[in-house]
Amino acid sequence: MLLQQMINGFTLGSAYALTAIGYTMVFGILELVNFSHGAVYMFGAFICLILITTFKINFLMAFLLSLVITGILGMLVDKICLYPLRMKNAPKVTSLISTIGVSIFLQNLVMLLWGSETKNFPMVFNLGTLNIKGFKLSYFQLVIMGTCIVLMIGLTLIIQRTKLGKAMRATAQNMEAAKLMGIHVDQVISFTFFLGAALAAVAGIMIGMYYQTVDPMMGFMTGLKAFAAAVLGGIGVLPGAVIGGLLIGVLETLAAGYIHAGYRDAIAFAILIGVLLVRPVGLLGKPVQKKV
Amino acid sequence: MITILGLALLVLPLAGLSSFALRMFIMVGIYIILGLSLNLITGFTGQLSLGHAAFYAIGAYTSAILSTRYGLGFGITAPLSGLAAAFFGLLLGIPTLKLQGAYLAIVTLGFGEIVRITALNWMNLTRGPMGIPGIPSVSLFGYELQSNIGYYYVIYGLAAVTLLVVFRIVNSRIGRALMAIREDELAAQYMGVYTTNYKVLAFTIGAFFAGIAGSFYAHYVSYIDPQSFTFDESIQILSIVILGGMGSIPGTILGASILVTAPEMLRSLQDYRMVIYGLILILMMLIRPQGLLGGVRFGKGGKAKNDASGSKEYNQAIWRAKSS
Numbered sequence: 001m002l003l004q005q006m007i008n009g010f011t012l013g014s015a016y017a018l019t020a021i022g023y024t025m026v027f028g029i030l031e032l033v034n035f036s037h038g039a040v041y042m043f044g045a046f047i048c049l050i051l052i053t054t055f056k057i058n059f060l061m062a063f064l065l066s067l068v069i070t071g072i073l074g075m076l077v078d079k080i081c082l083y084p085l086r087m088k089n090a091p092k093v094t095s096l097i098s099t100i101g102v103s104i105f106l107q108n109l110v111m112l113l114w115g116s117e118t119k120n121f122p123m124v125f126n127l128g129t130l131n132i133k134g135f136k137l138s139y140f141q142l143v144i145m146g147t148c149i150v151l152m153i154g155l156t157l158i159i160q161r162t163k164l165g166k167a168m169r170a171t172a173q174n175m176e177a178a179k180l181m182g183i184h185v186d187q188v189i190s191f192t193f194f195l196g197a198a199l200a201a202v203a204g205i206m207i208g209m210y211y212q213t214v215d216p217m218m219g220f221m222t223g224l225k226a227f228a229a230a231v232l233g234g235i236g237v238l239p240g241a242v243i244g245g246l247l248i249g250v251l252e253t254l255a256a257g258y259i260h261a262g263y264r265d266a267i268a269f270a271i272l273i274g275v276l277l278v279r280p281v282g283l284l285g286k287p288v289q290k291k292v
Numbered sequence: 293m294i295t296i297l298g299l300a301l302l303v304l305p306l307a308g309l310s311s312f313a314l315r316m317f318i319m320v321g322i323y324i325i326l327g328l329s330l331n332l333i334t335g336f337t338g339q340l341s342l343g344h345a346a347f348y349a350i351g352a353y354t355s356a357i358l359s360t361r362y363g364l365g366f367g368i369t370a371p372l373s374g375l376a377a378a379f380f381g382l383l384l385g386i387p388t389l390k391l392q393g394a395y396l397a398i399v400t401l402g403f404g405e406i407v408r409i410t411a412l413n414w415m416n417l418t419r420g421p422m423g424i425p426g427i428p429s430v431s432l433f434g435y436e437l438q439s440n441i442g443y444y445y446v447i448y449g450l451a452a453v454t455l456l457v458v459f460r461i462v463n464s465r466i467g468r469a470l471m472a473i474r475e476d477e478l479a480a481q482y483m484g485v486y487t488t489n490y491k492v493l494a495f496t497i498g499a500f501f502a503g504i505a506g507s508f509y510a511h512y513v514s515y516i517d518p519q520s521f522t523f524d525e526s527i528q529i530l531s532i533v534i535l536g537g538m539g540s541i542p543g544t545i546l547g548a549s550i551l552v553t554a555p556e557m558l559r560s561l562q563d564y565r566m567v568i569y570g571l572i573l574i575l576m577m578l579i580r581p582q583g584l585l586g587g588v589r590f591g592k593g594g595k596a597k598n599d600a601s602g603s604k605e606y607n608q609a610i611w612r613a614k615s616s
Contacts, residue, residue: 033394081574090581093340097534098577100527105570112563224401224523231398266409269402276395277387 004135005257006250011141011210013249014148018203019226020233020241021155022074022196028172028236029192030086032095036077036102037200038223042216044070044201045208046110049121059124063205067198074197075190077102083186103223110216118215121208144206151199152242158195159238168192172236221265225252228272234285243283248272301448305441314440316553318512321447322505323548325454327532328541329501332458334530335538336467337494338474339389340397343404344529347377347499349521351506353411356424356516366430370507377503378496380407385495389488392477404526411518423517430511443512450508454501459541461497470494471539535576537586546584 019041026034047069051062081098127139159165170178171188179185207222208214229248233240248268255267281287305314330344351373358364358372388399411418418424430437430446437443461467469490472480481487510516528551536547554572558565580586 027394031393033397081578084578085581088581090577091538093334093534093538094577094581096340097531098574100531101570101573101577103570104573105567108566108570112567220523224405228398228402231395235394260413262413263409266406266413269405273388273399273402276391276399280391280395282395 001135001257002254005253007135007137007141009250009253010246011144011249012207012253013246014145015203015207015210015245016222016226016229016249017242017245018148018151018199019222020229020245021238022200023227023230024233024235024238024241025168025192025196027230029168029175029189030082030095032082032092032099033227034077034196035096035099035223035227036081036106037099037196037226038219038221039103039106040070040074040077040197040219041200041204041222041226042214042219043073043106043110043204044197045121045204045214045218046114046216048201048205049119049208049214050114052122052124066205067201070201071194071198074193074200077197078190078193083189103219107216107219114216116216118213121212121214123212124209140210144210147202147206151202155195155199155238164188164191225265225268228268232272232275232282234282237282237284237286240282240284298452305444311440314444316556318440318443318447320549320552321444321451322509322512323529323532323552324451324545325447325501325505325508326529327536327544327548328451328454328458329498329505330529331533331536331539331541331544332461332470333494333498335533335540335544336462336474337470337491338477339491339495340393341400341495341498342397342523342526342530343400343402343407344498344502345521345523345525346400346404346407347381347502348506348509348525348529349407349411349518350377350380350499351503352510352516352521353418353424353506354503355507355510356427357417359428359511360424360426363428365428365432366507366511367432369511370504373507373510374500374503377506378500381496381499382492385492389491389495401523401526404521404523408518408521408523411521418518421517421519423515423519424510425515427510427514427516429514430508447508447512450504454504455541457497457501462541466490466493474539531573535573535583537583537588540583540585540588543583543585543588550584 022037026032044066048062048066051057051065052059081102082095085095085098129136129138159168167183167188170183171185175185225248229244230241233244251271252264252268256264326348333339333341354373354376355369358369384403391399412420469485472485473487473490477487532547532551533544535551536543555565555569558568561568
């Protein structure tokens with residue numbers, strides 16, 4: 001029972017982790033909480049579903065295509081709704097409201113285009129389940145966790161080993177200085193949004209396949225929890241987002257199983273608040289020295 | 293200016309408004325209180341709160357429970373609701389207000405969700421998703437309010453009190469301390485401002501008025517359920533503050549009027565309504581990031597004057613100072 005819950009939790013946590021990375025990367029560079037991220041996650045799942053069902057594209061192509069489309073959407077969100085505000089040096093909270101506007105817009109646009117009812121996500125491949133001494137582990141859960149691990153390694157390589165990754169780190173450290181060193185900061189930011197949105201799309205599609213349903217509101221709670229995961233791990237710190245995501249996934253599944261299913265979502269936030277009271281910068285965050 | 297506006301509001305319902313229009317005015321009044329109370333926290337003190345609906349909910353539920361179970365009237369439930377919300381504001385504020393930025397945002401957001409989910413699951417107290425029906429209407433000094441006109445005067449009376457209190461706080465020593473915290477918390481601390489105390493104070497007062505608004509809402513609509521106090525509600529209140537202009541009292545009133553009536557105005561667009569609402573939010577931010585009345589001062593003689601914080605030079609200076 002416990003092991004079963006842990007596995008289900010890790011599966012869910014992998015999706016939170018992938019989504020949390022988008023929050024944390026954008027925050028690392030812009031110090032902005034991007035509230036449209038949950039809607040982007042939902043959009044990724046929907047686009048994939050539409051490509052499969054309406055356009056009859058095979059799954060792998062649809063998957064890759066929806067990553068690109070969602071990534072571009074992420075870039076557009078930045079270019080249209082955030083870039084002009086950055087240029088005006090508007091207060092951070094206006095950007096936040098702007099992303100909330102995007103979130104409302106996207107959610108309702110999807111409802112308008114494809115209806116507000118819950119949609120069935122086709123079983124693309126039936127992999128079966130593995131039965132080990134009483135607990136069930138579906139191969140698809142392994143696929144989700146595997147994909148998550150592969151993407152994490154890939155992302156780490158991009159950020160640590162490539163020139164673009166170096167530029168991203170430099171921009172996160174000090175945008176002005178990075179500009180002066182000849183880094184195209186705007187391109188770096190665009191790329192960050194692309195990457196974050198594409199990862200969210202992966203999470204959305206996998207969760208859609210896992211539960212076999214998608215609906216326009218699916219991004220709301222996941223978005224909030226992924227944000228909570230990013231903060232729990234220490235916002236702006238990549239490994240923190242992963243640890244936070246997995247922790248929230250596992251703890252909320254355990255809490256739902258052993259305490260009360262109704263309080264599931266509340267428990268995730270209660271844990272977060274508890275951790276922040278002890279460690280105000282999250283698990284892996286470093287306290288920042290402030291100057292007047 | 294204020295006198296004219298006040299007089300206009302006073303005679304307005306006598307002009308024979310439809311009950312729908314009156315209802316809209318009453319809802320605007322509720323959101324003026326909610327907006328002003330959040331403006332004190334976010335606009336004047338600079339603490340981003342994404343869970344203001346929680347205090348609204350606590351106020352509404354306190355009133356609903358007290359009046360349906362113990363038969364208490366609005367005159368008693370309203371202050372008790374305010375106090376209950378303020379108590380939770382204090383409880384949340386003391387440990388969390390040392391957090392900043394995204395951390396404070398997620399804690400307040402989480403608190404809002406916890407309150408809503410608790411209301412959804414604590415069947416014995418709140419009846420969960422079934423909600424609490426049959427909340428008695430407002431009765432003051434023995435008179436039971438039957439019509440919307442009565443409610444209209446009560447809510448705008450409450451809004452006027454809120455306005456006065458917020459105005460007096462902002463233009464006092466406390467208000468200057470709050471704004472100092474907003475501009476630069478560390479500097480304020482070095483100047484001898486007890487930043488934590490002031491932040492908790494702002495939070496508690498804000499929660500108190502949100503609780504009063506919740507109480508009125510419960511008595512006015514006579515039925516509440518957790519669905520009325522979601523994250524969207526917190527966002528709606530925050531949008532009112534930002535749209536009107538952070539730290540602007542007339543701005544909040546304007547923001548509440550626009551954002552509460554906009555979805556109704558757009559009702560004829562049916563399904564496109566919320567899509568357009570999202571677009572409006574984005575466009576407003578892009579066109580006037582400081583808010584409609586942000587940085588506009590209503591000086592003596594009613595002349596509107598731009599103050600320094602709205603100007604480009606000022607913002608760039610701030611930007612440079614913060615990025616160095």
